[in-house]
Structure formats: C-alpha cells, structure tokens
C-alpha cells in the first residue's frame with residue numbers, strides 16, 4: 001500500500017507499506033514508478049503521526065462485558081488513533097494471578113477475531129494475598145508492570161500499607177518494570193464533605209488534592225528506597241507536578257514516569273457538561289481547578305509529564321446518567337477517553353506551540369514506546385510497524401456516535417481542533 005502526500009513533521013511524503021511494515025518513505029511523488037496494482041490512499045497533505053500507545057485503559061474484561069469488550073474497545077481505540085493499549089487489572093477476576101492473566105489474554109484476543117488486532121500489553125494487579133504471584137507475572141512478555149490503587153475506585157482491590165507497597169515496588173525493581181499507582185489515599189478521603197456545593201466541586205472536596213498528593217509523596221519516597229521506577233497515574237494537582245519536577249531534578253529524568261490524562265489538562269471543577277448531567281464528568285481523581293490545568297500545561301511543556309494516558313473508564317450510560325443510580329453520588333466514576341484523547345490533546349497543543357506535532361508524538365508514542373519496550377512501533381520510519389494516524393481538522397464531539405459502549409463524555413458538544421481522518425493498524429486502513 002502507498003499513502004501519498006502525508007505530512008510527516010513538516011515534510012510532505014509518500015509512505016510505502018508492505019505487510020505490517022513501513023518499507024520506504026520518500027518525497028511526495030518520488031515513488032510513483034513502483035505502484036502497479038498497489039492500494040493507494042491520498043492523505044491530501046494532512047499530518048500523519050505515529051499511532052498512539054495509550055498506557056491507561058480499562059477495557060473491563062473479563063467480567064464487565066456489558067460496559068466494554070475488546071471488540072468495541074478496539075474500535076473506539078482505532079477511531080481515536082490509538083493502535084496499542086495497556087489494559088488495567090481491575091477486572092473480574094482482578095489480573096493478579098497467572099490464571100486471571102490467561103482469562104484476560106483470551107478476552108483480548110476478541111480484538112483479533114473482530115479483525116482489529118489492536119496492540120496490547122497488560123498491567124497486573126497485586127494484593128497482600130497474591131504477592132507471591134507477582135514475580136512470575138512480571139516476567140511475562142506481555143505484562144507492562146504492576147498497578148496498585150491506594151483507595152477503592154471502581155471495584156478494585158486497594159491497599160497503601162507501607163510494607164506491602166514496599167514489597168511490590170521491590171518486585172517491580174527486580175523485574176525492571178514500572179510500578180504504577182493511583183495515589184489517592186483512602187484515609188484522606190472525606191466522603192461526606194462539601195454538601196450544598198455544585199456537584200463537581202463537591203466531588204473535588206470529597207477526594208481532596210491532599211489525598212492524591214500524600215499518596216504521590218509516599219510513592220516517590222518508596223521508589224527512592226527500593227530503586228523501582230514509579231509510574232504516577234493521572235497526575236492532577238499543581239503540587240504533584242512540582243514534586244515530580246524536583247524528584248526528577250534529584251534522581252534523574254527517568255527515575256519516575258508521570259502520566260497526565262486529557263481531562264486533567266483541559267477540564268476543571270467549573271466544567272458544564274453539554275447534553276448530559278454533571279455526573280458524566282465524575283472521575284477519580286476529580287477534575288481540579290483552573291490553576292491545576294495551568295500547572296498541567298506547564299508540566300507538559302517542560303518535560304515533567306512523560307506521557308498521556310486516557311484513563312478510558314467506560315460505565316453504562318444508565319449508571320452514569322444518575323437516574324437509576326442515586327444521582328451524582330450513586331454513579332460510578334470514570335468516562336471513556338479513547339475517542340477524544342488525540343483531538344483534545346493535539347487540538348489544545350496546536351494552539352499553544354508551533355512544535356505541537358513533536359510534542360504530541362513524544363507524549364503519545366515515543367515515550368510510552370521507550371518505557372514499555374515497544375520500539376517496533378516507535379515513530380514513523382522505515383522498518384517500523386505501520387501503525388499510523390492521519391489527522392483532520394476541527395470536529396465537534398458527539399458521544400452519541402462513539403464506538404465504545406459508553407456513549408457519554410464530558411467532552412460532548414465541545415469543538416476539538418484536531419480530529420482523526422484515518423487510522424492505519426499494522427499496514428491496514430481501518431474502515432469505521
């Protein structure tokens with residue numbers, strides 16, 4: 001196949017693909033002689049980026065297929081330009097044992113059967129009962145690392161017991177794989193605070209910044225003690241970014257991995273959801289303040305943030321609309337993110353920086369590829385896997401048309417300045 005007139009970081013080029021691989025990149029028009037009988041597609045001068053590697057998704061299987069499965073999750077990923085995902089362990093059963101990992105692999109193979117062989121790795125979980133399984137799990141090729149929750153969020157096991165966390169970090173250090181943490185500390189949550197405040201502000205008080213920050217401080221301390229590479233999930237507060245900035249200054253840029261989710265960059269507690277209730281924007285950690293959004297942008301521009309994770313966390317629309325589930329309080333936290341992350345982040349950065357394409361590809365492809373050993377799909381170059389996304393112009397988010405089963409979004413109705421024109425997965429154009 002050939003993709004003509006694709007703008008690769010400012011150079012309009014033709015990309016020749018054979019099987020799953022990019023085999024040649026040349027100036028536009030230079031490959032015209034080679035083409036008899038080949039498929040071709042004209043990108044019309046549009047920007048092409050390497051396919052996104054999303055290190056933080058909840059595809060819910062096994063056990064919660066009603067919320068998402070790997071066929072719908074993969075279609076959502078590809079609609080959003082995401083060609084590799086790393087799935088979270090809070091499924092049923094939790095991915096904490098060899099047999100549970102096998103169940104997850106079987107669930108994930110549904111994406112191949114559906115004709116969308118999405119790239120994937122898995123985070124494994126761990127609890128005090130399953131600690132003995134961890135070294136074996138971390139030795140598996142398709143395991144990205146271990147993920148801990150310091151508090152309950154969506155049916156996950158949680159613990160922030162110091163000796164337990166230290167043992168988990170030690171096992172991660174031995175395996176040379178990251179230990180990821182959702183850092184909000186259970187004992188610092190104030191689950192009945194903020195009565196009478198607007199809903200998102202109230203949720204923010206109930207799961208206060210201090211809970212995330214104290215957990216982040218604990219992670220950084222234990223990472224330094226054990227020598228493990230800590231991975232901070234969805235950082236959300238100005239103080240957390242500052243902590244990571246100083247940790248990196250002291251221990252090196254690669255001593256800790258900082259993840260940012262698009263909603264913590266772009267949305268805050270004053271957000272008004274369009275076309276749905278405020279509960280569509282309920283998430284843990286909560287949307288914070290406008291000041292935290294600014295701190296997130298600064299951290300993203302100065303390299304404190306390493307990568308973008310969507311935290312794609314689908315729930316049933318009936319749970320999220322607050323009618324069946326006891327309103328805002330009763331509904332679960334989380335929303336789908338695969339279909340909006342590229343548009344949200346690239347669209348926003350395009351307005352901030354002339355270097356937006358390099359920045360986006362650093363945060364969504366180069367850094368995750370380096371961190372998780374996915375060099376085969378890092379960047380756009382000869383010999384790399386042909387996982388690509390071709391960008392288009394502004395588009396209004398319509399969550400009613402999502403490919404995910406979770407047809408709602410806090411970004412619904414918002415115009416994002418970048419959208420996805422086509423995604424190419426392993427050399428095949430995905431028709432949606």
Ligand code: DOR
Nearest residue numbers: 153154283284313333334
């Ligand atoms: O809002 C969230 N939803 N935060 C989490 O940490 C878990 C996630 C989920 O799995 O639904």
Ligand code: ZN
Nearest residue numbers: 182233284285
């Ligand atoms: Zn989380």
Ligand code: ZN
Nearest residue numbers: 056088311313
């Ligand atoms: Zn998550």
